Amino acid sequence: MASIPNLNSLRQGRGRGRGLGFGNVSRPGKDQVVQGTDNDASVSRLSAVELGYLDDPYATALTPPGSATRRLPIINRGTYVRTTTIDQLVTRFLGPWSPNKQRKQIISLGAGSDTRVFRLLSSRQTPDFIYHELDFAVNTTAKIRAIRSAPELQRVLGIDSPVSGEGSPVTVSEAGDALQSPSYHVHPVDLRSLPTHSNPAAALPGVETGLPTLLISECCLVYLSPIEAQKVVSFFTEGLFGQIAPGSDGDALGHTGGAPLGLILYEPIRPNDAFGEVMVSNLAARGIQLQTLHKYASLEAQRTRFREQGFGDGQAAGDIEFIWKNWVTEEEKGRVAGLEMLDEMEEWELLARHYCIAWGWRDQAHISAFAGWKDLEAQKGG
Numbered sequence: 001m002a003s004i005p006n007l008n009s010l011r012q013g014r015g016r017g018r019g020l021g022f023g024n025v026s027r028p029g030k031d032q033v034v035q036g037t038d039n040d041a042s043v044s045r046l047s048a049v050e051l052g053y054l055d056d057p058y059a060t061a062l063t064p065p066g067s068a069t070r071r072l073p074i075i076n077r078g079t080y081v082r083t084t085t086i087d088q089l090v091t092r093f094l095g096p097w098s099p100n101k102q103r104k105q106i107i108s109l110g111a112g113s114d115t116r117v118f119r120l121l122s123s124r125q126t127p128d129f130i131y132h133e134l135d136f137a138v139n140t141t142a143k144i145r146a147i148r149s150a151p152e153l154q155r156v157l158g159i160d161s162p163v164s165g166e167g168s169p170v171t172v173s174e175a176g177d178a179l180q181s182p183s184y185h186v187h188p189v190d191l192r193s194l195p196t197h198s199n200p201a202a203a204l205p206g207v208e209t210g211l212p213t214l215l216i217s218e219c220c221l222v223y224l225s226p227i228e229a230q231k232v233v234s235f236f237t238e239g240l241f242g243q244i245a246p247g248s249d250g251d252a253l254g255h256t257g258g259a260p261l262g263l264i265l266y267e268p269i270r271p272n273d274a275f276g277e278v279m280v281s282n283l284a285a286r287g288i289q290l291q292t293l294h295k296y297a298s299l300e301a302q303r304t305r306f307r308e309q310g311f312g313d314g315q316a317a318g319d320i321e322f323i324w325k326n327w328v329t330e331e332e333k334g335r336v337a338g339l340e341m342l343d344e345m346e347e348w349e350l351l352a353r354h355y356c357i358a359w360g361w362r363d364q365a366h367i368s369a370f371a372g373w374k375d376l377e378a379q380k381g382g
């Protein structure tokens with residue numbers, strides 16, 4: 001969860017009046033604060049990896065040098081649940097590898113220094129896919145710089161020689177903030193600008209509008225205002241993927257959209273109880289306002305959001321505590337519990353109830369790109 005500054009600030013900012021991560025930034029602009037949250041995300045990921053919660057050979061290369069910090073056990077467990085849950089949803093969307101399988105596409109909003117694309121590309125079992133990452137230019141530039149200096153990341157992209165060199169399958173923009181390759185694209189973009197494009201396809205070069213596509217917002221849309229977040233989602237549901245693909249009969253069961261489209265969100269919830277109020281005020285002390293948090297304050301509100309924003313074929317959600325209890329096997333729970341002492345069970349449960357993963361999808365009658373999600377157990381109550 002808290003690579004996520006949110007949890008860190010909640011736990012570590014309590015009683016200290018100041019949160020983590022921004023102590024050296026003097027009076028940062030609002031966007032700079034939001035951009036800086038990626039640092040917290042990568043540090044938390046590396047903490048969980050170094051302690052054995054997650055197996056991720058790319059976490060070190062994508063965390064700023066010298067910033068490794070051991071997180072609290074409850075934060076590490078949260079990072080573990082959030083990462084493995086999204087991994088599972090992604091794996092089920094991509095499905096098992098098989099020859100001649102239709103290519104699928106993933107678009108990660110506010111991807112920051114996320115390692116998922118490298119883990120997927122290096123896995124032999126993963127079927128063919130295209131992966132797009134979107135973030136502010138300052139963060140895409142840092143990521144591309146990290147790729148350029150890490151041979152293990154370059155190997156995953158199929159390059160042995162420097163990025164952009166002659167014959168390289170990877171090209172980088174002159175400004176160093178955009179990257180294009182056959183399976184992986186990095187787009188420097190402020191998400192809030194997307195809905196203003198008169199030609200949506202030109203806004204994100206390389207995106208294929210006919211492919212079954214999964215959008216991921218891992219602690220990203222929550223930083224936008226509710227109306228901005230809604231417009232960004234509509235940019236994809238109605239703009240970029242709004243037209244029925246040529247030759248498609250996907251409308252046969254009354255589906256009016258274009259390509260099959262899904263969305264996974266990872267966000268805090270329940271800001272209105274005592275714990276939620278502390279969470280909100282600790283974040284405010286760091287200049288962080290989670291703008292959609294009050295609008296989508298419960299699991300039910302999240303499901304309604306999906307239904308209203310074009311994901312009419314299925315909507316589901318679970319908080320991190322429910323997912324830990326119900327999705328993680330007993331054997332895996334035992335392994336994780338043995339990694340480090342976690343005494344604060346009450347605190348863990350409280351914290352884990354304040355973060356959720358929600359997902360929803362629209363399919364096409366003859367494609368059923370999201371069939372793998374249908375039998376997943378979610379929380380029924382809000």
Ligand SMILES: C[S@@+](CC[C@H](N)C(=O)[O-])C[C@H]1O[C@@H](n2cnc3c(N)ncnc32)[C@H](O)[C@@H]1O
Pocket residue numbers: 003004005034035036037038041042109110111112113114134135136139189190191192217218219220223224
């Ligand atoms: C908490 S970090 C999460 C990073 C990554 N998704 C992860 O979970 O590791 C939030 C990310 O969203 C990005 N972000 C927030 N608002 C954005 C916007 N309007 N446009 C582009 N990126 C944005 C930030 O720059 C940051 O990289």
